Amino acid sequence: QLQLVSSGGDLVPPGGSLRLSCAASGFTLDYYAIGWFRQAPGKEREGVSCISSSDGSTSYYYPDSVKGRFTISRDNAKNTVYLQMNSLKPEDTAVYYCAATDCSNYVRGFILGSWGQGTQVTVSS
Numbered sequence: 001q002l003q004l005v006s007s008g009g010d011l012v013p014p015g016g017s018l019r020l021s022c023a024a025s026g027f028t029l030d031y032y033a034i035g036w037f038r039q040a041p042g043k044e045r046e047g048v049s050c051i052s053s054s055d056g057s058t059s060y061y062y063p064d065s066v067k068g069r070f071t072i073s074r075d076n077a078k079n080t081v082y083l084q085m086n087s088l089k090p091e092d093t094a095v096y097y098c099a100a101t102d103c104s105n106y107v108r109g110f111i112l113g114s115w116g117q118g119t120q121v122t123v124s125s
Contacts, residue, residue: 002113009119022081022098030054030076035101038094047106
């Protein structure tokens with residue numbers, strides 16, 4: 001079953017940085033496009049980044065709300081995908097999840113498999 005585990009969430013001040021990690025067991029991440037998603041209280045889950053599979057050239061996708069601040073990357077040797085978040089804002093506060101997805105449809109929360117346990121990111125002074 002395609003279920004990934006996200007970690008690395010924390011409480012950080014506005015303007016701070018954080019790196020989230022996404023790991024899998026039992027299957028190889030580089031065969032899949034991987035997305036990062038977030039859900040804030042009272043809001044729908046939204047996609048915040050996507051990296052294409054390692055089959056061919058790599059493509060990266062970001063919505064305008066995080067473009068220039070968030071960077072997604074993968075380390076195939078560690079079977080891990082990362083989300084580097086810089087210049088964090090209070091509105092970035094949410095539970096963050098990673099999942100296998102389709103980068104053409106990730107923004108609205110489309111995933112393959114099921115949601116794993118997310119990691120809480122809180123941006124506050």
